[in-house]
Amino acid sequence: MTKTDIEKILFIDIETVPLVYKYDELDENTKELWNKKWQYNKEVSAEQQYNKAGIYAEFSKVVCIGLGFYNQNKFRVKTISSNNEVDILNQFADLLKSHFNTYSHLLCAHNGKEFDFPFLCRRFLINNLSLPKTLQIQGLKPWEVKHIDTMDLWKFGDVKNFSSLNLLAHVFGIPSPKDEIDGSMVSKTFYEEKNLEKIAKYCQKDVITLARVYNRFVGLGNLPDEDIIFV
Numbered sequence: 001m002t003k004t005d006i007e008k009i010l011f012i013d014i015e016t017v018p019l020v021y022k023y024d025e026l027d028e029n030t031k032e033l034w035n036k037k038w039q040y041n042k043e044v045s046a047e048q049q050y051n052k053a054g055i056y057a058e059f060s061k062v063v064c065i066g067l068g069f070y071n072q073n074k075f076r077v078k079t080i081s082s083n084n085e086v087d088i089l090n091q092f093a094d095l096l097k098s099h100f101n102t103y104s105h106l107l108c109a110h111n112g113k114e115f116d117f118p119f120l121c122r123r124f125l126i127n128n129l130s131l132p133k134t135l136q137i138q139g140l141k142p143w144e145v146k147h148i149d150t151m152d153l154w155k156f157g158d159v160k161n162f163s164s165l166n167l168l169a170h171v172f173g174i175p176s177p178k179d180e181i182d183g184s185m186v187s188k189t190f191y192e193e194k195n196l197e198k199i200a201k202y203c204q205k206d207v208i209t210l211a212r213v214y215n216r217f218v219g220l221g222n223l224p225d226e227d228i229i230f231v
Contacts, residue, residue: 011068011108013206018053021191057122061085066203078231079200096132108148110165174212
């Protein structure tokens with residue numbers, strides 16, 4: 001892969017939380033719709049399932065997007081975080097429109113085709129925002145989506161395989177910095193601690209790990225700390 005190719009990739013990671021923190025705080029209509037989603041699950045109640053609400057775009061929102069891209073041989077990293085999801089999505093759209101606005105530009109995420117890419121598309125539409133060109137993937141079959149998914153790369157055709165980003169970093173011998181939180185703690189950090197900065201730092205580290213894992217797949221070598229610039 002050439003320098004030009006790598007500069008066409010925007011590495012992303014998103015952090016999401018439920019629109020409403022606790023099941024008991026849901027309004028009656030939303031609660032009924034959530035309950036119907038789980039009505040055929042006899043083993044776990046809809047209330048118990050609510051700890052998964054943050055991964056469903058109809059019931060949750062984006063609170064942070066981590067971004068990384070190569071420019072002039074350096075990997076530049078930034079985060080967009082806010083209590084206001086519309087602000088996040090608009091800033092993200094502006095970045096895409098100004099720097100990643102052609103069909104040759106690609107997004108890269110871990111489990112992106114199952115989560116990050118469709119989640120962002122859905123939240124854009126739910127918030128009555130136009131989809132940036134880079135995210136106009138509606139109607140495409142999974143194999144027609146050109147964006148890069150490092151979990152997909154790791155499957156090698158095995159449709160059953162699920163490997164976390166941290167697991168890939170571990171087996172590749174890539175240092176994955178320990179953090180105060182993990183994905184399961186983002187909602188608590190947002191609603192109880194009200195600490196967006198902590199979430200942003202966690203998201204930022206995941207973007208760096210993502211780029212390092214991707215480099216291993218394409219033989220680009222290591223991404224040393226001295227080549228990372230925080231913007």
